[in-house]
Amino acid sequence: xxxxxxxxxxxxxxxxxxxxxxxxxxxxxxxxxxxxxxxxxx
Ligand SMILES: [Zn+2]
Numbered sequence: 001x002x003x004x005x006x007x008x009x010x011x012x013x014x015x016x017x018x019x020x021x022x023x024x025x026x027x028x029x030x031x032x033x034x035x036x037x038x039x040x041x042x
Pocket of ligand 1: 004005006007008009029030031032033034
C-alpha cells in the first residue's frame with residue numbers, strides 16, 4: 001500500500017477503484033483519515 005502523504009502511515013485502505021486520473025486509486029489512511037490518490041499497485 002502507498003504511504004499516507006500526511007502522516008506517512010502505510011496502513012491505508014482502498015475506498016474507490018477510480019481516481020480522478022487513469023491508473024490511480026483513492027485510499028483512506030487508517031491512522032489519520034486522510035483521503036488521497038496514488039498510482040495503482042499490481
Ligand atoms: Zn495518515
